[in-house]
Amino acid sequence: MKEILNYFQEIFSAIRSLTTGMKVTGKYFAINAFTDKQVFTQKYPENRKELKMFDAFRGEVIMTHNENNEHRCNGCGICELNCPNGSIEIIAKKENNEDGKAIRAIDQHVYQLAMCTFCGLCIKACPSNALDWGQDFEHAVFDRSKLTKVLNQPGSKIQKDIKE
Amino acid sequence: MIENREILLNDPNSERYLVNMGPQHPSTHGVLRLVVGIKGETVDSVQPHCGYIHRGIEKMCEHITYPQIIHLTDRMDYLSAHQNNHAVCLAVENALGVQVPERVQYIRTIMDELSRIASHQLWWATFGMDLGALTTFFYGLRDREKILDIFEESTGSRFLQSYYTPGGLMKDIHPDFQKHVKEFLVYFRKLLPEYDQLLTGNVIYRARSINMGLLSKEDAINYGVTGPSGRGSGFSCDVRKHKPYGVYHKAEFNEILRTEGDVHARYMVHMDEMRESMKIIEQLIDNIPAGDFIAKMKPVIKLPAGEYWQSVETARGELGVYIVSDGNKNPYRMKFRSPNLSNLGVLEKLSIGHKIADLIAIGGSMDYIIPDIDR
Numbered sequence: 366m367k368e369i370l371n372y373f374q375e376i377f378s379a380i381r382s383l384t385t386g387m388k389v390t391g392k393y394f395a396i397n398a399f400t401d402k403q404v405f406t407q408k409y410p411e412n413r414k415e416l417k418m419f420d421a422f423r424g425e426v427i428m429t430h431n432e433n434n435e436h437r438c439n440g441c442g443i444c445e446l447n448c449p450n451g452s453i454e455i456i457a458k459k460e461n462n463e464d465g466k467a468i469r470a471i472d473q474h475v476y477q478l479a480m481c482t483f484c485g486l487c488i489k490a491c492p493s494n495a496l497d498w499g500q501d502f503e504h505a506v507f508d509r510s511k512l513t514k515v516l517n518q519p520g521s522k523i524q525k526d527i528k529e
Numbered sequence: 530m531i532e533n534r535e536i537l538l539n540d541p542n543s544e545r546y547l548v549n550m551g552p553q554h555p556s557t558h559g560v561l562r563l564v565v566g567i568k569g570e571t572v573d574s575v576q577p578h579c580g581y582i583h584r585g586i587e588k589m590c591e592h593i594t595y596p597q598i599i600h601l602t603d604r605m606d607y608l609s610a611h612q613n614n615h616a617v618c619l620a621v622e623n624a625l626g627v628q629v630p631e632r633v634q635y636i637r638t639i640m641d642e643l644s645r646i647a648s649h650q651l652w653w654a655t656f657g658m659d660l661g662a663l664t665t666f667f668y669g670l671r672d673r674e675k676i677l678d679i680f681e682e683s684t685g686s687r688f689l690q691s692y693y694t695p696g697g698l699m700k701d702i703h704p705d706f707q708k709h710v711k712e713f714l715v716y717f718r719k720l721l722p723e724y725d726q727l728l729t730g731n732v733i734y735r736a737r738s739i740n741m742g743l744l745s746k747e748d749a750i751n752y753g754v755t756g757p758s759g760r761g762s763g764f765s766c767d768v769r770k771h772k773p774y775g776v777y778h779k780a781e782f783n784e785i786l787r788t789e790g791d792v793h794a795r796y797m798v799h800m801d802e803m804r805e806s807m808k809i810i811e812q813l814i815d816n817i818p819a820g821d822f823i824a825k826m827k828p829v830i831k832l833p834a835g836e837y838w839q840s841v842e843t844a845r846g847e848l849g850v851y852i853v854s855d856g857n858k859n860p861y862r863m864k865f866r867s868p869n870l871s872n873l874g875v876l877e878k879l880s881i882g883h884k885i886a887d888l889i890a891i892g893g894s895m896d897y898i899i900p901d902i903d904r
């Protein structure tokens with residue numbers, strides 16, 4: 366007799382546990398079906414225009430340029446030393462400053478996006494704050510060579526206040 | 530292994546099969562290959578084969594400097610990235626005798642606990658899915674998303690944050706950090722009971738978890754099973770309690786211990802730990818002191834020659850970092866005692882005699898992260 370009772374009790378508690386769970390899913394089903402309060406997903410890429418990443422977002426390493434196409438990099442090579450993956454290569458050149466003295470300047474700041482692990486050590490290490498995070502995250506390309514970037518823009522010059 | 534194969538080859542009438550589970554199997558949560566010996570549907574041997582995602586992180590560490598090591602540790606147990614960073618940072622700081630600012634310690638502790646909650650949420654989501662409850666997957670990920678947003682706002686990255694650096698943090702927290710964390714706590718406190726309604730009381734889940742995969746306390750200690758899996762067997766192994774680091778000594782929380790040692794016990798430890806983590810964050814979040822986010826460090830960090838050990842509690846157990854330094858700017862030898870490798874060792878013991886479907890439940894409850902096993 367007791368066994369039969371237990372048997373039915375088990376069945377009832379099982380059904381009850383299932384309905385408790387169904388209540389939760391039912392609630393969300395109703396909310397989602399009849400209101401638009403609880404939409405968690407984003408429609409990417411349709412929302413590209415409104416999509417705003419957080420300020421701190423680490424999309425890629427960029428070199429900041431001001432409106433006169435001037436950057437702050439003096440080619441010291443500290444970022445290259447700090448990169449754990451060798452994704453940065455500094456190609457320096459000799460340049461004459463205003464006094465006619467030969468100084469070391471940046472020719473090409475080569476950045477291999479494909480080898481970057483977005484650790485941020487180069488940006489933190491740069492003594493003249495020449496580098497920063499870019500917000501772009503759509504890095505897919507058809508050709509691998511496009512992932513090798515030169516960070517100083519063509520024709521750009523070094524800002525006046527940066528020492529060599 | 531070879532012995533098993535001979536049995537198979539020699540005896541064509543043997544009812545025993547060797548089945549490969551993985552390396553590409555969704556329920557192993559990564560590239561883990563289990564060679565499972567089955568008789569009918571009953572498991573009689575489980576042999577894990579590691580190495581499919583071995584990247585040689587320990588060896589790589591010997592060639593790079595200490596700050597550079599941090600970003601590699603993210604890639605071991607990627608769901609506990611903050612805690613992994615923390616272990617290396619603490620080891621380096623203790624070796625140098627650097628006192629990090631109080632603010633840093635608070636932020637680190639809060640970040641650690643947030644990632645513990647996020648990790649347990651993902652575990653709950655995928656564990657439910659392993660057992661066939663697909664809904665849990667969406668609910669768990671939905672709530673984890675909120676934490677990832679908090680991470681992204683302050684650290685710049687959702688997943689592999691590389692946020693700590695020897696001496697402090699890479700950058701200060703976002704001004705809205707505290708506000709958003711508090712919003713999340715209110716939000717998640719309301720939703721955690723739903724997790725229980727959905728899965729904890731569910732009759733199918735209970736039938737598949739209670740008395741399944743029993744791990745005794747002795748075995749947990751012998752095999753070095755730590756984390757929620759060890760504590761589900763009554764093995765008191767919480768590093769946060771026994772060797773407090775950060776500001777854990779300032780927060781009041783309980784070490785969750787259960788004695789049953791079955792799948793359900795491990796499940797309940799996970800669920801209760803989320804509550805404890807919320808308690809810790811609640812106590813700390815309003816008291817973050819003002820100050821610097823990084824201590825003054827030399828530009829090139831060289832550890833004095835010697836051996837250093839530091840362990841922290843990640844979401845899956847005790848992560849130990851062992852550094853042998855010869856006085857250079859990179860370690861002479863770096864060893865990580867990863868919790869998952871030890872936890873994997875006990876899998877065969879737990880699964881023998883159970884059905885093959887239960888192997889999924891047992892493996893799921895142990896919460897393996899494969900890149901942490903292989904490193």
Ligand code: SF4
Pocket residue numbers: 437438439440441442443444445455490491492493494495496
């Ligand atoms: S980016 Fe900064 S660290 Fe790198 S070469 Fe230029 S100035 Fe030096």
Ligand code: SF4
Pocket residue numbers: 426447448449450451452453480481482483484485486487488
């Ligand atoms: S973010 Fe890290 S990996 Fe990428 S270029 Fe800078 S230092 Fe190298």
